Amino acid sequence: MRAAMRQTKTRKIVILSDNPESNLRFKNLENVFIVPLKPYLLWELREAGFLNVRDLREWQVDIIADYDDYYLGHEASIRAMVEERSDLSWDHLKQGILDLMMPVQYIKNILKEIIEKENPSGFELRILDPGTELIFKEALRDFA
């Protein structure tokens, strides 16, 4: 596997991508790994001979059985964050914000794990879907 990898002088970079086209130039670069943001892309890239592809779920800390687990696992921390960041008196708007922040918190936890375990020099976003891009940009804000 190492022989197939191309050498780069840079430190390890994580490419977070849902864009199959933009991944080509990173194919099998030793100090770059690509984390597809869509499960079907993970399979497509591996089929296309990418050796430097990793599954986002490798860094998922908690086992999440279903959405309720996911929600209940993150609710308290997001609620605390919303309370801390604003003095909104609109409970229902807060609830909306809570739902909105759920995927951000999920990704934030994963990014934290990537940083701790992989010690990358940086993340690069190559994202086509605007909704996904917002989630990742917001999640990355704390690590800037």
Next chain:
Amino acid sequence: MRKILFASYNGADFSTIEPLFKLLRAEGVVLMMLRGIHPPGQDRLKGIKSFDFEAVKCRPLNGETVIDSLKSDFKQYLFSKFKRELILEYVNSWRRIERRTEEIILEGAPDLVVLSPGWVESAFISEVCQRLRANYCYLLPSYYEFKTIEFYDIRQVPYLVAGEAGRERLIKKGVFAENIRVTGNPVFDDLFRFRERNLSKRNSVFRQFNKSGSEGREKRILFTAQNIAGDETLFQLLGRYLKARKNVRLFVRPHPASNPNLWKSRIRSCSSVEIASSKRPLNQDILKADILVTESSACILNAFVLGIPALSFKSDFFPKDAIFTKKEDVLTAENYAEIQEALDRVLFDEKFREAWTSSHRDCYKRYLSFGDGSSAARVTDVLIELSKKKPALTDLERMGAVNNNRGGQDG
């Protein structure tokens, strides 16, 4: 004479309460309806006193105050998701809802307000009910109990649900068990009636086909789109499958809220693909299919009842609330290889298909407690019973009562 006010049954949710009207009227109940977003046409509201929110005018709130109370970094994220005007519009329309509900409850004096919990307006209406001491309960529209995460608020009032699975999910969400009534849902009554009328006919036609050699019969995939970004991905992957297999036809059923022209242009060059109009009954389309393919759609439940295998596709990594099924009840896929494997097994492996169908015959019972066609009558009985009760304590009063009791015990 008792009066019941229904509120927040927007769009498709209305079909949950529509079958109740006749039964409630027969019991002498006066019906009222608070029309919200996407209300049903007037022809479906004959004989029902209906109100809407637009009638009330209130001074627009200075939304800037609300917006300014958000910290700047957080605000940036919020505004990148929702336009500023939309947030202001929401804030002001919520206020209008509160004001209007107050007027209607004071003037109409309903004995019971029945709410659909999935809409944010319900949260505001429930607050007004609490403030004015009006009796209220939640009658869950079909499927909602399987995606309880969208509930804006959990209040300790009666909830009417279709089955035990919904009951369990609500308890997990914080509703006290004694507040939940498992009644069934009238929408599923229709589904079971449809099953009674059509399933044996369909099976005999398919058996006939299979006797004469299943290879010759055209296989049908029904793809119910969800109006989400993942639709296109799934469509492309299914298109790839069509190219790899002969005698397979794909029927795309666009989401009712999506633009059908978008799908027309997507399928233009695909000869094995047809659009199934979302105006046609969904159950008919499911029954004609060999397999239902969808992403997190609640219509999987219809497939369960009708005995059609379902393939649930997952296009991203985020856990979704709409995937309510147990893993063993659906086939799952998240990439092309898995789609191909699942479709091949269901469409071309008769032994697998037969084994799957027979072992999953009753899997709907995990999610729906009733299939006897009497849900509407059960819901009616519970609503009449609730309308005779005295208004419940508000949550604050309840908490106060608990604290007082504790105080008494301590003393």
